[in-house]
Amino acid sequence: MTLRVIAPDxxxxxxxxxxxxxxxxxxxxxxxxxxxxxxxSAILTACEGGRMLGELEQQFFALxxxxxxxxAFSLVLDCDLHCPTLAERALGxxxxxxTR
Numbered sequence: 001m002t003l004r005v006i007a008p009d010x011x012x013x014x015x016x017x018x019x020x021x022x023x024x025x026x027x028x029x030x031x032x033x034x035x036x037x038x039x040x041s042a043i044l045t046a047c048e049g050g051r052m053l054g055e056l057e058q059q060f061f062a063l064x065x066x067x068x069x070x071x072a073f074s075l076v077l078d079c080d081l082h083c084p085t086l087a088e089r090a091l092g093x094x095x096x097x098x099t100r
Contacts, residue, residue, distance in 0.1 A: 017087035024073035024091070031070040039063065039071045040080075047072075047081055047097045054093030072097055 033039060039060070046059055056072060057065045073091075075081040081097045089095070 014087045016090060020083075020086050020091050021077075024077055027066070027070045027073045028077070031066050033067055033071045033074065035074075037071070039067065040075060043068070043072055043075060043097075044080060044099055047099050050096050050098045052093060053091070053095045053097060056097065057093070 042060070043056065046056060051059075053069065053072065057068050060068045072081065076083055076086070076097065080100060082100050083091070083095055083097055085095060
């Protein structure tokens with residue numbers, strides 16, 4: 001995990017963006033998925049053309065949705081995936097994820 005120091009004058013993020021970051025961090029803290037797990041590369045491949053979170057969970061129906069979300073959110077936090085509406089809308093099944 002990379003530690004990032006944020007100066008007080010940089011704290012101009014929207015409330016929604018802050019809440020979404022906290023949500024993603026909660027998933028990471030509650031359900032750690034080993035980075036060596038194949039799910040990360042599979043999610044990146046699935047999101048190449050853009051995919052909604054709900055669609056991603058359906059695509060990987062054999063896995064617990066918590067695992068899919070945790071892996072996807074880890075990729076967003078690591079900047080491997082991009083969620084264009086992260087600062088504007090609460091994370092949910094309609095959140096779009098796209099590879100960078």
